[in-house]
Amino acid sequence: MIPNDEAAPNGSRLDELLAGYAAGTLSPHLHSLVAAHLYLKPESRSFVRAMEQIGAQALEDMPACAVADRDRKLAAIFESAERVEPRPAAPVCSVMPPPLCAVAGKRVSDIPWRFKLPGVREFRLPDQAGTEATLYWIKPGKTIPSHTHEGSEVTLVLRGGFSDTTGHYMRGDIAIADPEIDHHPRADEGEDCICFAVTDAPLRLTGPLARFVRRIVGH
Ligand code: ZN
Numbered sequence: 001m002i003p004n005d006e007a008a009p010n011g012s013r014l015d016e017l018l019a020g021y022a023a024g025t026l027s028p029h030l031h032s033l034v035a036a037h038l039y040l041k042p043e044s045r046s047f048v049r050a051m052e053q054i055g056a057q058a059l060e061d062m063p064a065c066a067v068a069d070r071d072r073k074l075a076a077i078f079e080s081a082e083r084v085e086p087r088p089a090a091p092v093c094s095v096m097p098p099p100l101c102a103v104a105g106k107r108v109s110d111i112p113w114r115f116k117l118p119g120v121r122e123f124r125l126p127d128q129a130g131t132e133a134t135l136y137w138i139k140p141g142k143t144i145p146s147h148t149h150e151g152s153e154v155t156l157v158l159r160g161g162f163s164d165t166t167g168h169y170m171r172g173d174i175a176i177a178d179p180e181i182d183h184h185p186r187a188d189e190g191e192d193c194i195c196f197a198v199t200d201a202p203l204r205l206t207g208p209l210a211r212f213v214r215r216i217v218g219h
Contacts, residue, residue: 022051035099040172160193
């Protein structure tokens with residue numbers, strides 16, 4: 001298991017995400033998120049390499065009749081490994097690693113942030129393969145309203161940090177929320193929190209202010 005932070009709140013879920021990256025099965029937005037995580041957290045790269053080696057060995061052990069498929073899968077694994085490295089054409093940004101700059105097409109300082117809630121701004125990327133990807137800029141100490149998820153929500157911290165019911169996350173950490181989790185992430189005091197969140201289903205707001213907030217944020 002790769003430690004995500006001291007508490008390692010995601011544990012096996014993070015391992016599953018990294019394994020999906022190694023196998024090349026993630027959606028494009030999630031692939032970019034994990035590539036950025038690997039850029040910020042070199043310690044996770046060894047796990048991905050190990051998964052790739054296991055996959056390659058499994059392909060080596062396959063019967064000869066599966067050679068054509070084996071070559072295709074090996075090519076996908078090698079291509080995936082190459083994508084760990086930053087793309088040279090991406091804008092240089094001190095907050096977003098190159099894999100995210102490449103999909104955003106701009107630096108954080110050039111992003112046209114939109115108001116979402118007091119103290120919270122967002123920048124939504126085009127949907128891809130049924131997933132939504134959003135950059136959030138949260139003022140110190142501000143809280144995202146309580147919500148659950150119909151699907152999963154994977155969040156990569158790019159600046160500052162935040163806490164929710166699952167743990168505390170800082171730059172490079174990945175938080176994973178699923179339909180069982182009802183949370184209201186709160187940004188750390190003292191520094192703006194910027195993060196990149198990928199969801200495969202809309203958020204569902206909960207709590208006493210849900211109806212009011214839903215009108216504001218449009219969910
Ligand atoms: Zn959430």
